[in-house]
Amino acid sequence: MKKLLWILFLGIIGYFVYTQYVTPLSEEAKQVKQLDKRFNTATGDYVRAVRTTAEAAAVSLPAAEDAIRSIEKVKSELDSLKKRIKEEDAIRRADKLEAKIKEFYRQNALE
Numbered sequence: 001m002k003k004l005l006w007i008l009f010l011g012i013i014g015y016f017v018y019t020q021y022v023t024p025l026s027e028e029a030k031q032v033k034q035l036d037k038r039f040n041t042a043t044g045d046y047v048r049a050v051r052t053t054a055e056a057a058a059v060s061l062p063a064a065e066d067a068i069r070s071i072e073k074v075k076s077e078l079d080s081l082k083k084r085i086k087e088e089d090a091i092r093r094a095d096k097l098e099a100k101i102k103e104f105y106r107q108n109a110l111e
Helices: 002-022 027-054 057-084 088-107
Strands: none
Touching (some): 027 057, 027 088
16 A cells, blocks of 8 residues: 555656656747746846945946846847737746846836
8 A cells, every 4th residue: 555655646746747847848938938047147147246346346337237238138028029929838937037027127126
């Protein structure tokens, strides 16, 4: 009985992993995922630039401005992509990314 429960438990975990990480994404979802990666990279660049502001303001301010421009570009591309996507998963991912972008702007008083 114990072995059967373990097999069932591992089967459930395997199914979860397969549906979350192995199933292929649609083209629309891939485009949103790419934008999300670019956003994450830009926010990391912004945070690093802001942290170094205390040390060397002349070096970090352009880096922060470049990161903000990258985020604005991602936001603009996301807005145009949202008008075209039809798939539910891609729409859900786009909404999450849009919420992350808005939260970034709110937290950093950039609006």
